[in-house]
Amino acid sequence: MKEKKVKKDIRSWLDERSGLSVVFHFLREKKIPQHKHSLWYYTGSAILLFFGIQVITGFMLVFYYNPTLEEANSSVARIMTEIPLGWIIRSVHSWSASFMIAFVFIHLLSIWITKAYRKPRELTWMSGVFLLVLSLLFGFTGYLLPWDDLSLSATKVGTDIPRSIPVVGAWVTQFLRGGEDVTGDTLTRFFGFHVCILPIFLFALLAVHVYLVQKQGMSLPLDLESKEEKVNELPFWPNFVYREMIVWLVLIGVLFTVSIFFPASLEKAADLMAPAPEGIKPEWYFLFLFQMLKIFPSKILFMNGDTLVVLLILLGGIAFFFLPLIDNKPTERKGKIITVIAYLFIIYAVGMSVWSLL
Amino acid sequence: MKLRHSLFTRRQFLNGLLGGWLGAFAVSFLYPVLKFIFPPTREPDEVILPFADFQDMEPNTVKNFAWGNKPGILKRNNDGSYTAFVGVCTHLDCNVTYLPDQRKFYCACHEGWYDENGIHMAGPPPRPLRRLNLSIEGENLIIKREGVE
Structure with a gap:
């Protein structure tokens, strides 16, 4: 009895000063609609799960990693061979990155196809596109840090791509590389991006994104929204959270299984003067871009092939960012065409990626 | 308030002054930041x-x-x-x-x-x-x- 009173006193003391009871009240009242597309509601928290794992394993790796030309590769080798359980930590970090990006794609495609970005959720989508870009930048900068042959070539190509952007391209390349060429400075700079600059932006945008999702509530599929009858709902707390936890446990199980049976590899240290190794490949989420750069001829009309690829990607990205404003009549013919484009885009990206592996 | 022969009001003048000052202030910070970010790496002659x-x-x-x-x-x-x-x-x-x-x-x-x-x-x-x-x-x-x- 007395214990209960102490708890209540602490709670009211905190609430008087923080006003947090508003948040708890909101979460207790929050409802999740139940329908045939409800499964997609779980993808957002799956991304959060993998991001959380990235943060924790990232903190751990920083304890031993050394972001310099001389030490980077050997410090990763030390993590893999000498530090107790270091190989698991690094494998989990590497695999969890892939899982996170995979779920970012699933999350995004589900929203694209169910058109959940339609009014009033345009800003949620736009903040999400920024989060996608940040996730890809995390992957790109992290890929260099082991400083082996593969990661060096991937970084040389990746940082040279922006050079084709009109006007600012050369500056972007120099900014990313910390000079004209990829050197030890690039490595140190990428480490700074990866562990300091990108996380700050990601946390800030994530806060905006999650706030907007709470503010708008869960989106309903188009066909349900127009119906009169009431949709079944599930309380967010505790019913939905418990279900999410089941999903999390399964995902953690899969993550650790692949991390242990297919641990992250480490090639020999990169040599700035050595030729690019045979069969270089970027991470799987850049394969479609890699294949485009490979198959575009050196000259198309009056442009370099790679300039055209970069301009296409840039224009595609801008259209993608403004998609909710372009797709402003989701139930009409235009909206249906945009859904078909979504499926074509998936087929194209998967097709190009598979082709690059052949 | 605007004087009879003035082109703009006192508020516009002060806003312009303050805005210009803020702009100059920002540039004076941005310039060294940009200089710092791009290191002088030149190819050897x-x-x-x-x-x-x-x-x-x-x-x-x-x-x-x-x-x-x-x-x-x-x-x-x-x-x-x-x-x-x-x-x-x-x-x-x-x-x-x-x-x-x-x-x-x-x-x-x-x-x-x-x-x-x-x-x-x-x-x-x-x-x-x-x-x-x-x-x-x-x-x-x-x-x-x-x-x-």
């Missing part, structure tokens, strides 16, 4: 190498040297002369390799091909490999950027 290291090269072979942060490639041609290239693909900056049996330069990143003179012949490269000027003075091999006297 010339590299001097001991000719003795390259004298005994067989025809149709290459040796690498450091051209700043990039690999330079010195190739001995069939007639015994030498050619120096910057060993970096003109497509997306990967380091190239020379395949003597095919007499071609090759970039593994996106399968770019150059002939033995560094002229792009297949794949995505848009331009020939960059050449460097080369002269032998006494015991030294002097490699210069094109256009440097």
Whole structure:
């Protein structure tokens, strides 16, 4: 009895000063609609799960990693061979990155196809596109840090791509590389991006994104929204959270299984003067871009092939960012065409990626 | 409030003054930030190498040297002369390799091909490999950027 009173006193003391009871009240009242597309509601928290794992394993790796030309590769080798359980930590970090990006794609495609970005959720989508870009930048900068042959070539190509952007391209390349060429400075700079600059932006945008999702509530599929009858709902707390936890446990199980049976590899240290190794490949989420750069001829009309690829990607990205404003009549013919484009885009990206592996 | 012959009100004047001051303040901070972010890395004007290291090269072979942060490639041609290239693909900056049996330069990143003179012949490269000027003075091999006297 007395214990209960102490708890209540602490709670009211905190609430008087923080006003947090508003948040708890909101979460207790929050409802999740139940329908045939409800499964997609779980993808957002799956991304959060993998991001959380990235943060924790990232903190751990920083304890031993050394972001310099001389030490980077050997410090990763030390993590893999000498530090107790270091190989698991690094494998989990590497695999969890892939899982996170995979779920970012699933999350995004589900929203694209169910058109959940339609009014009033345009800003949620736009903040999400920024989060996608940040996730890809995390992957790109992290890929260099082991400083082996593969990661060096991937970084040389990746940082040279922006050079084709009109006007600012050369500056972007120099900014990313910390000079004209990829050197030890690039490595140190990428480490700074990866562990300091990108996380700050990601946390800030994530806060905006999650706030907007709470503010708008869960989106309903188009066909349900127009119906009169009431949709079944599930309380967010505790019913939905418990279900999410089941999903999390399964995902953690899969993550650790692949991390242990297919641990992250480490090639020999990169040599700035050595030729690019045979069969270089970027991470799987850049394969479609890699294949485009490979198959575009050196000259198309009056442009370099790679300039055209970069301009296409840039224009595609801008259209993608403004998609909710372009797709402003989701139930009409235009909206249906945009859904078909979504499926074509998936087929194209998967097709190009598979082709690059052949 | 606006004086009779004035072009703008007192508020507009003060806002302009304050805004201009803020703008100048921001620029005075941004300029050093930008200067700091872009380090002064210039390609070397010339590299001097001991000719003795390259004298005994067989025809149709290459040796690498450091051209700043990039690999330079010195190739001995069939007639015994030498050619120096910057060993970096003109497509997306990967380091190239020379395949003597095919007499071609090759970039593994996106399968770019150059002939033995560094002229792009297949794949995505848009331009020939960059050449460097080369002269032998006494015991030294002097490699210069094109256009440097």
